[in-house]
Amino acid sequence: MSNLVIIYPGASDPGWVPITHMINLAADLFDAPLTVPSQRSANPLGKLFQAIPRRKGADKPDCLFIARHPGELKMLSRYEGWRTAFRQVGAWIIDSFWLNYLPNAGVLRNYDRLFITYGNDAEEYEAATKIPTTYLSWGSDVLGIGENPPHKDIDLLRIGRQPASWENDDDAKALFETKGLRYQGRPPEPKGPKTDYQNAFDYYKRAKFVLAHSNFTDESANTHPNKEYVTGRWTDALACGATVIGVQPVSDMTMQKLFWPEATVNLSTPDRDKSLGEITDAIAGWSPERAALNHRMALARLDWRWRFREIAAAFDVKSDKLDRDLAAIAKAIGPVEPAPA
Numbered sequence: 001m002s003n004l005v006i007i008y009p010g011a012s013d014p015g016w017v018p019i020t021h022m023i024n025l026a027a028d029l030f031d032a033p034l035t036v037p038s039q040r041s042a043n044p045l046g047k048l049f050q051a052i053p054r055r056k057g058a059d060k061p062d063c064l065f066i067a068r069h070p071g072e073l074k075m076l077s078r079y080e081g082w083r084t085a086f087r088q089v090g091a092w093i094i095d096s097f098w099l100n101y102l103p104n105a106g107v108l109r110n111y112d113r114l115f116i117t118y119g120n121d122a123e124e125y126e127a128a129t130k131i132p133t134t135y136l137s138w139g140s141d142v143l144g145i146g147e148n149p150p151h152k153d154i155d156l157l158r159i160g161r162q163p164a165s166w167e168n169d170d171d172a173k174a175l176f177e178t179k180g181l182r183y184q185g186r187p188p189e190p191k192g193p194k195t196d197y198q199n200a201f202d203y204y205k206r207a208k209f210v211l212a213h214s215n216f217t218d219e220s221a222n223t224h225p226n227k228e229y230v231t232g233r234w235t236d237a238l239a240c241g242a243t244v245i246g247v248q249p250v251s252d253m254t255m256q257k258l259f260w261p262e263a264t265v266n267l268s269t270p271d272r273d274k275s276l277g278e279i280t281d282a283i284a285g286w287s288p289e290r291a292a293l294n295h296r297m298a299l300a301r302l303d304w305r306w307r308f309r310e311i312a313a314a315f316d317v318k319s320d321k322l323d324r325d326l327a328a329i330a331k332a333i334g335p336v337e338p339a340p341a
Contacts, residue, residue: 004032004317005086008066009075016068017197018140018232019094022304023066025141029308029322032064037075060087062315065111067093071101073111088112088315092136096121097227102128113314115307118229119253134314137254138235139304143329145198146239146303148295149205155181155283157207157242159200160233163217165272172272179280201240208286209265209279210237213246217270230254238263238298241291245282246270258301262290299329300336 008023010016027034063086067073070093076082083089089111096116102108108129116125119135126133140146156176158166166172169185176183184207190199204210212233215223228249237244245265249255255264265282267275305325312319 002030002032002317002319003061004030004315005061005063006030006032006034006066007037007063007076008034009037009072010066010068013068014196016094017195018236019066019068021141021197022139025144025304026064026308026311029305029325030312030317030319031321060085062087062317063089064311064315065089065091067091069093069095069098069101071098071103074103074107076110077107083110090115090311090314092311093117096125097224097229099124099128115311115314118227119257120227120251134310135253136307136310137258137302138230138232139302139307140232140235140239140298142239142295142298142303143305143325143332145201146236146295146298147205148241148291150288152206152208152241152288152291153182154184154203154207155209155286156245156279157184157203157210157237158186159203159210160212161218161220162211163213163270163272165270166211175272175276179276181280181283201236204237204240204242207237207240207242208291209245209283210242211246212237212244213267213270214249216249217247228252234264235298235302238294238302241295241298243282243286243290243294245279260293260297260301262293263297296333296336300333303329305329 006023006027010019023034065076073091090113091111092115094117097118099121108131111131114125114129114131114133115136116122116133117136117138119137122133122135158169158172173183173185184203187199187203190196210233214228216228229252230249234244243262243265246267247270248264248266250266267278269275305322308322309326312322
């Protein structure tokens with residue numbers, strides 16, 4: 001077992017299944033104990049801290065806390081004396097763009113380093129927290145569950161929340177059928193033991209294009225009003241060779257630093273009927289070679305294991321499992337263009 005402890009409060013939230021999958025993968029690769037505290041009870045973390053031997057200095061374990069947003073950094077402060085159990089504490093903040101939720105300096109001083117998925121805010125984080133901050137973008141388990149099958153029987157796949165003009169899947173299917181194209185609306189509920197996340201990947205693998213629009217096209221209160229960002233829908237689709245089509249979150253640093261030209265098609269409008277011509281033109285230009293490139297580039301740039309390598313270096317954690325997986329990725333991708341600096 002490694003000297004790293006992972007704490008993640010979001011495992012019971014159905015909207016966080018992609019991150020829960022990532023955390024379970026990290027715990028496995030690092031051979032790290034994973035603790036999932038209850039929002040209603042202090043017992044899980046209390047028992048964890050009691051179980052950690054009271055070592056000194058460099059012999060203490062390190063802690064990686066996964067926060068869904070900056071406000072969750074306060075959670076560990078509920079446990080008196082928790083910080084003394086660890087040598088180093090780092091926090092990986094997933095929806096890090098909610099900077100207004102950052103806690104006060106008294107909470108932040110317990111953290112030695114921060115990791116954020118929204119790289120645009122890295123300098124602002126360091127200025128506000130005085131804590132070294134590393135950009136770790138969204139990723140996907142490309143090696144583990146990503147795949148690019150040779151046969152793609154869906155021209156356009158709709159998964160997740162979409163603008164109002166895309167609400168009726170039956171109308172959209174009929175519209176695309178007039179163009180000789182195969183549109184797949186919301187995937188049906190999975191049967192048997194398969195999870196919704198596994199089911200989504202089954203459909204990603206069948207799709208040439210996956211529909212995803214910038215959160216600026218979404219008026220719901222769940223999205224940030226003036227910061228646009230990539231989510232797991234982009235990275236999971238690319239993990240299966242699909243191209244993401246829609247009004248793209250072009251201001252997100254991830255688009256500029258990690259994506260490649262074939263990864264996305266940027267529509268001029270989120271309106272279904274008005275963008276129909278652009279979509280049909282994009283589908284007409286699709287090729288199996290494009291799908292193969294997307295899968296290969298996703299392995300090279302988007303696999304979660306590259307993010308884990310950064311974490312391993314930060315905490316000086318050794319993992320034979322992670323090293324083997326990274327070697328497998330390197331063998332699969334061969335020479336590939338590195339991400340821009």
